[in-house]
Amino acid sequence: MGDSQAFGHLLVTGGAGFIGSCYVRDVLGRRDGTRITVLDKLTYAGNEANLAPVRDDPELAARLTFVRGDIADPAVVRPLVESIDAVVNFAAESHVDRSILDPEAFLATGVIGVHVLLEACRVAVRRPRFLQVSTDEVYGHVEAGHALEDAPIAPRSPYAAAKAAGELLVRSYVVTHGLDAVVTRGSNTYGPYHHPEKLIPLFITNALDDRPLPLYGDGLQRRDWLYVADHAAAIDLVLRHGASGETYNVAGGAERTNRAVVALLLERLGKPWSLVRQVEDRPGHDRRYAMDGAKLTALGWRPSVSFEDGLASTIDWFQANESWWRSARSGDWDGWYERQYGRRLANGLAAAPSSGPGD
Ligand code: NAD
């Protein structure tokens, strides 16, 4: 088990993404002398602007090194791992819909990439601790109750399968090679800097432009929402105090139907429900994710931001940072959007069950 003294220098992979950049901003912002090297490939989802609050503060910037590179490239990874105390691996392809259309990159990063990181840790002169950031989606659809960490994993999308494979590799390195490693499984996360392809930021940014909001199927799927800063804090706690070989659920404790989320979002924005279009469902769509978070509560973590407050501040952030999200919706965005939603929006659903939010 580590303490903050032991982790003076972290390698944060995927640190220019949504949750990784929050982790970097928050850990450096505590000004406890920690240094961070970010390794990020800067895929369409990575954005160095997510680290601008660090760059703009000379004291924080002095403790950050940014390396653009691929976690699946041993030539990049091995020298970086030699000089650090812990690896926090956020790097992944993270969008379920893209994993349905183009799964290869999910496997390259989620399986080969994780393996390259683990090998680099195994052969390092001074082995670092390893934290794998995983997801509640490895449990698959949870019909009733709340999944405990020892429940069987049953991923149902290529994204979730790649994440499950990554976790299993980590476990194998703990058992076979005695690596010091922990796993976190976070629930659906939202907040500032969230790439606009995901439900909450997509619907906020579409609504701001009075564009249709493509709600999959009946919209009664349920997710457990977690504010990004709470997720980052949970990961840091597990890094510092989690027991090696253990997995920790990070449950937001805010289970909502998608329809309820969208209704709240529209109310806050002052936009009408008529923007919502019920469209063809996602294939293999998990109806419900739900985890039991007691193990992490016992370690000393609980969410500090309610869903209502978190959603309100997320909406405020998107309203105040229009240039950030317009830039994230540039480049390949239009091609992606057409491929993902063009036919769905043109067809709609034959029978829209209701004209209001319902539940
Ligand atoms: P994101 O897509 O916003 O960020 C991913 C980052 O990883 C990007 O900066 C990208 O450039 C980088 N990256 C991708 N492939 C890489 C590679 N091969 N080498 C180096 N960098 C690479 O994702 P996110 O939402 O911030 O998720 C971060 C992690 O948390 C992921 O592992 C994801 O599976 C996990 N997670 C996410 C959620 C969620 O709701 N967003 C919930 C639970 C767990």
Ligand code: TYD
């Ligand atoms: P998403 O943000 O993609 O996260 P995940 O699939 O990892 O849970 O989606 C959250 C929920 O919102 C999920 O049930 C799918 C649904 N959804 C829509 O209805 N329409 C959309 O356009 C998107 C992106 C998601």
